[in-house]
Amino acid sequence: MVKISELSDRSGLTIQTIKFYIREGLLPKGAATGATRAEYDERHLxxxxxxxxxxxxxDLPVAAIRRIVAAVDDDDVGMHRLFGITQYAIGPHVDPPDQDPGAPEDLAAQWRTARQDVDALICELGWRVTARAPARDLLAQTFVALRRLGFPVTLADLLPYTRAAAAVAEHEIGMVAADAPRTRAVHAMLVSTVLYEQVLTALHRLAQEDLSARRFGADDPGETN
Amino acid sequence: MVKISELSDRSGLTIQTIKFYIREGLLPKGAATGATRAEYDERHLxxxxxxxxxxxxxDLPVAAIRRIVAAVDDDDVGMHRLFGITQYAIGPHVDPPDQDPGAPEDLAAQWRTARQDVDALICELGWRVTARAPARDLLAQTFVALRRLGFPVTLADLLPYTRAAAAVAEHEIGMVAADAPRTRAVHAMLVSTVLYEQVLTALHRLAQEDLSARRFGADDPGETN
Structure with missing residues (x-):
């Protein structure tokens, strides 16, 4: 059991911020040890x-965080639903133009086609994903952009990407210990969704450069630049 | 050969925008067919x-685009270097805090360690990537963020991601036909770097949901939500 000052030191957050989180219902109160004093334990940390x-x-607003921590604290919410609540709260979120009455008709039509293609892809893959998963719209958005630039998107084009995504996700879900505390499991899920996504992006660019060097580099006087 | 009005129709850009691109040196002038008229061909499109x-x-500024199209037009610039010029121009770009005299010392030190780890990783993988590739800093940034949250990053943690990135990049480089026009090859490179990165992100989230459903869904009353 530690005082709020030690909680501040160990978490890297100011005492003001910790008190704000308690007021907002993001952190449970400590165990009262006097009229104005309380103590905190590892679960608080x-x-x-x-x-x-x-x-x-x-980058979540307080209201979204409150929903997530409420779900963490509610043992009736299973791990899968907990992950869904967390992942669905994380951006970027796309507003489909087919639901915007001011959007041009051709864009709305392209969007509807793209979203149908995404739904058909997920069905074809046999992936268990809810109809309201925000990543469906995220994917539909890229289909629209690719097609507007003259790149058709087919299931065959996507195969290397679906394989890579599934391999990485399999690793990530496998890393969640069956008996991990719920707080840590959600933390790991957040980190793999946001930060390991950036890892994958950076590695993708590095791998592109490597493979371009192998394929085209021999002819290239600028290769060693 | 077509007039500027048809070029506008077929490219989806206004005549004003096309004239702006010509003035800025992003598009070559058409073949003059009169004092104020010119005609354009497929290469212009x-x-x-x-x-x-x-x-x-x-989302590149005009100056960056000018450098890229100048490289496209210069046959002395090999394909590998052309890809490098394009990829290095695309953001996000990270400003390493170890080069910012105002950054806190501990952050600068964490950054230096992360960047050394990135360099060691690329060396270990045997990837041919220049020392100034911006994706090195992009990756270092995520290492710093992960470690600040208490997630150590080791080579073993990264293996599934490096494999996935290499598989996807191999597919992408393989899609570039050896005799593709340089303009189209650069276009494909841009699209695979920016848009297929978003495809991979969206598929990653969908795959996470699927694998969470398979692993945890059976226990979960909220699964079908």
Missing amino acids: DRLRLVRALREVG | DRLRLVRALREVG
């Missing part, structure tokens, strides 16, 4: 680290 | 599509 990560890495 | 994609998808 874990929770603070999760809240901090949701704020700083997930 | 291809170039316009590339410039539009660099602006809209790559």
Whole structure:
């Protein structure tokens, strides 16, 4: 059991921020040890680290964080649903133009086609994903952009990407210990969604450069630049 | 050979925008057919599509686009270097805090360690990537963020991601026909760097949901939500 000042030191958050989180219902109160004093334990520290990560890495508003921590605390919410609540709260979120009455008709039509293609792809893959998963619209958005630039998108084009995504996700879900505390499991899920996505992006660019060097580099006087 | 009005129709860009691109040196002048008239061919259309994609998808400033199209037009610039010029121009770009005298010392030190780890990783993988590739800093940034949240990053943690990135990049480089026109090859490179990166992100989230459903869904009353 530690005082709020030590909780502040160990979490890297100011006492003001910790008190704000308690007022907002993001962190449970400590055990009262006097009229104005309370003590905190490891679970408070874990929770603070999760809240901090949701704020700083997930860039989530307080209301979204409150929903997530309420789900963490509710043992009736299973792990899969907990992951869904977390992932669906994380941006970027896309507003489909087919639901915007001011959008041009051709864009709305392209969007509807793209979204149908996404739904057909997920069905074809046999992936268990809810109809309201925000990543469906995220994917539909890229289909629209690719087609507007003259790149058709077919299932065959996507195969290397679906394989890579599935391999990485399999690794990530496998890393969640069956008996992991719920706070830590959600934390790991957030980190793999946001930060390992960036890892994958950076590695993708590095791999492109490597493979371009192998394929085209021999002819290229600028290769060693 | 077509007039500027048809070039506008086919590229989806206004005549004003096309004239602006010509003034800025992003598009070659048409063949003069009179004092104030000129005609354009398929190469102009291809170039316009590339410039539009660099602006809209790559979000690049005019000066960066000018460098890229100058490299496209210079046959002394090999394909590998052309890809490098394009990829290095595309953001996000990271400003390493170890080069910022105002950055806190501990952050600068964490950054230096992360960047050394990135360099060691690339060396270990045997990837041919220049020391100034911006994706090195992009990756270092995520290492710093992960470690600040208490997630150590080791080579073993990264293996599934490096494999996935290499598989996808191999597919992408393989899609570039050996005899593809340079304009189209750069266009394809841009699209795979920016838009297929988003495809991969969206598929990653969908795959996470699927694998979470398979692993945890059976226990979960909320699964079908």
